[in-house]
Amino acid sequence: MTLHTPSAPSYKRIAPPKAVGIIAAALSAGQRKSGVDTAPIVLNEHGLSTQLEQLGWQVKVNDMLQNCEPWRPEFDPDVGRIKEPRFVGAVNKALAEEVRQHCARGELALTLGGDHSLAVGTISGSTSVYGDELCVVWVDAHSDINSFESSPSGNLHGCPLAILLDLFSDKPLVGFEWVKPILKKERLVYIGLRDVDEGEKRILRENNIKAFSMYDVDKYGIGKVVEMALDHVNPARTLPIHLSFDVDALDPTVAPSTGTPVRGGLTFREGHFICEEIAATGQLVAMDLVEVNPSLGDKVALEQTVKIGCSLVRCALGETLL
Secondary structure, eight states: OOOOOTTTTOOOTTTTSSSEEEEEEOOOOOSSSGGGGHHHHHHHHHHHHHHHHTTOOOEEOOTTOOGGGGGGSSOOBBBTTOOOOHHHHHHHHHHHHHHHHHHHHHHHEEEEEEOGGGGGHHHHHHHHHGGGGOOOEOOOOSSOOOOOOTSSSGGGOOOOOHHHOOSSSSSOOTTTTOOOOOOOOEOOOOEEEOOHHHHHHHHHHHOOOEEEEEHHHHHHHHHHHHHHHHHHTTTTTSOOOOOEEGGGGGGTTOOBBBBBSSOOOOOHHHHHHHHHHHHHHTTTEEEEEEBEEEESSSSSHHHHHHHHHHHHHHHTOOOOOO
């Protein structure tokens, strides 16, 4: 397959020759559905590295976290409803260092999950290099901002932004004491929300965090929504961007092999448009692609989801339609 990119965007913060570090983060913990840990292997088997090389990137595959078991503690009881906090925290701490190293070398850090709890590590790593100017564009059906008090399930993939913003009531969650809350609320914006817990709605309102739900996409169209989202976190388009993309932001008819599908999501083109517009800023420094679950759905559903996951990454890294 030849990828045609005559108008490919420049990546202003990536050192020449441009390189991407692909971090395979095979974490499926802090929640009860298994299988999401196999996604990095499946995505790479589908040829993602080769596809990015065809786009002009030097690809550096980082498989340090392809097996997360060495970080599993012998004793990891629940904290309230929160599951496996020490294990998830230890993996995220290691991931933060890997992302930090890639970003510090001027490489784009691409993390393939794994579940969305990994964003604690990836955003910690990118902020350690780019500081509190870093903007986070969070594309997801869910807001993932439950505190351990508000979480109805105790699943850690529903809590990463609460951890990063230090929204826990009195002290850091066990296992995450190492996290420095340097992500600024005004540098976070959501696109695609449609399944938000009542406690999360309260947290978003009380902290004045900008969020664009599917109602906004329906009302304004995806072009206007992305423009408004970037205007909020990065009005001059001069600040570094970390794109955290959960495939369940897409409608289940588009990306069925994921753990928490919710009807009424982004279309194929809407999801790709977000990635294209982020790429066009020239400010992308890190990206997460999470929650592809090869164990869910039949062979056709898996193939469809994996192809779309690879396609989203390619768009964020410069593939254009013409």
